[in-house]
Amino acid sequence: MPSSSRPPVGRLAPSPTGRLHLGNAWAFLLAWLAARSRGGRVILRMEDIDPVRARPAFADQMQRDLEWLGLDWDDGPHFQSHRLDRYEAAMEDLRRRGQVYPCYCTRKELRSLASAPHAGEAGPVYSGVCAALTPEACAAREAQGRLPAWRLRCPETPVSFTDLRRGRQCVAPASLGDVALRRSDGVWAYQLAVTVDDAAMGVTQVVRGEDLLDSTPWQVLLLTLLGAPTPEYLHVPLLVDEAGERLAKRHGSLELAALREAGIRAEAVVGWLGHSAGLQDTPAPVPCPASALVPRFTHQALPTGAVPTPLDLAACLRSLG
Ligand code: GLU
Numbered sequence: 001m002p003s004s005s006r007p008p009v010g011r012l013a014p015s016p017t018g019r020l021h022l023g024n025a026w027a028f029l030l031a032w033l034a035a036r037s038r039g040g041r042v043i044l045r046m047e048d049i050d051p052v053r054a055r056p057a058f059a060d061q062m063q064r065d066l067e068w069l070g071l072d073w074d075d076g077p078h079f080q081s082h083r084l085d086r087y088e089a090a091m092e093d094l095r096r097r098g099q100v101y102p103c104y105c106t107r108k109e110l111r112s113l114a115s116a117p118h119a120g121e122a123g124p125v126y127s128g129v130c131a132a133l134t135p136e137a138c139a140a141r142e143a144q145g146r147l148p149a150w151r152l153r154c155p156e157t158p159v160s161f162t163d164l165r166r167g168r169q170c171v172a173p174a175s176l177g178d179v180a181l182r183r184s185d186g187v188w189a190y191q192l193a194v195t196v197d198d199a200a201m202g203v204t205q206v207v208r209g210e211d212l213l214d215s216t217p218w219q220v221l222l223l224t225l226l227g228a229p230t231p232e233y234l235h236v237p238l239l240v241d242e243a244g245e246r247l248a249k250r251h252g253s254l255e256l257a258a259l260r261e262a263g264i265r266a267e268a269v270v271g272w273l274g275h276s277a278g279l280q281d282t283p284a285p286v287p288c289p290a291s292a293l294v295p296r297f298t299h300q301a302l303p304t305g306a307v308p309t310p311l312d313l314a315a316c317l318r319s320l321g
Contacts, residue, residue, distance in 0.1 A: 008205035008232070010035030011043040012066065012073060013194070015115060016058035017050060020065040022254040022269070022309060023209070023239040023247030029273050029290060030236050030302075031207035032071045037297035043201050044076035049188050050114035054081070065256040068266050070290035078201070080193050087188045090196045090226060091150065091181065099225055100181060102148030103130040104141045114183070116190045118211040118246065125177030126151065147185070151178040152222065159217040164234040164299050165210075171217040179218050195219045199228035210235035211246060234299055239276075240306040247309060259314060268317040276307045287320050 012028050014020065020028075035042050044066070048054035063077060094100045103126075117123070131153065133141075138148070154177055160170040181192040198206065198219070206216075213235045220230050239247045247254055259269060267287035274293045275285035278301030310316060 006204070007038050008035050008040035009043065009202050010040055010205040010207060011045055011198070011201065011203050012071065013045045013047050013208075014059075014062050015047045015050070015053075016055060016062055017053040017115070018058060019255045019257050020062050021247055021251055021256065022259075022273075022313070023251075025065075025069055025256055025269060026239050026273050026276070026307070027207070027209050027236060028066065028071060029069065029270065029293075030234075030277060030297075032290065033279075033293055033297040034207045034234060034299065035205060036294045040205065041075065042071075042073040043078065043203065044073040045078045045080065045197060045201070046076075047080050047116070047190070047193065049080045049084075049190070049193050051187060053115065061257065068256065068260060069270060070266060075201070078197070080188075080197065083193075083197065083200075084188065086196050086200060087182075087193055090192065094152070094181075094225060095150075097225075098153075100150045100152050101131055101178075102133070102138055103151045103178075103180065104133075104138075104146050104148050104184075105129060114187050114190055114193075116194070116212055117215060118209070125175065126179070128178055131178060149180045149184045150182040151180050152191075152218070154178050155221055159221050161216060161220045161230060161233060163213065163216070164232065165302065166213075166235065169213075169216070176217055176221075191215060191218050191222065195222040195226065195228075198231060199223055199226050204229075204231045205234070206231045207234045207236065209238050209246075211238060236299075237303055238306050239309045241309060242311060244306065244308075251311070253311065253314060254309065259317065262314050262318070264314060264317045265321075268320040271320060272313070272317055277302055285320055 010031055012031055032042055046059045154173045158170045158172050162168050179191055181189050223230055267289055270290050271287040272285040274280050279293050279296045280286055
């Protein structure tokens, strides 16, 4: 990471919608190392705004899994579900300034808005049908009992930001579209909640999987509208299975709890992750605690492409001792 005068404020931001798997552990270990290697602070934030998928039991389990890995935090856990008034206040501010508009389209993609759109999940760019509705047209729809979602007006100029691995990114308005910030049933979208919280919590460093790179322009835009500074971004390569698919909740055998129950030690998992991140110079992974990787961390060591994960990883980890 570039040396800046102040230690960063990073965050671990899991969505408690399942059990943590190796892919989550990889992203959280790297986020933790990026902050700790520069003497930074770490915030734990549970992104639990999805009323259908988020469960308190998963949040508890995630904290135990993070602790098992040896990752600690200075602040939190904060729960987004307890912070809804902040999202309301930010929306009110955007509404007053004409930055958002009501949208009465009942689109399928609105359903999944509370979750971060990982690669391929973002849906098509919105056509802007409702952007120019008059107050009378809105009133007519509401008289029929239709409640609006709320969309952010896309900027007229490109949005730019720097990612530490990929360099300067410049995204044209045409590929952004008007993103929805709130569903018609009142549920907040990931994009709004994550941005309001990063601003309110003074986050200066965002490290996460590169499948969230497409969300960053919206978050940079929202931060600017909310008058908050832009953090530094590091989007890390993904762990993938043998078919090249992002590790996900369906890879049950790679859940941390399953690995632990299979008798695998946290040091073996951390050693394998650290080796895959280029932070060990031995030919094979060497088990180690997360703290041992802190002085070795540099984003320049990270692989350029996705990291393949053998599905029989448990056997390989067991052999590490
Ligand atoms: N909660 C999001 C997820 O689990 C991550 C959000 C972020 O790092 O910005 O995918």
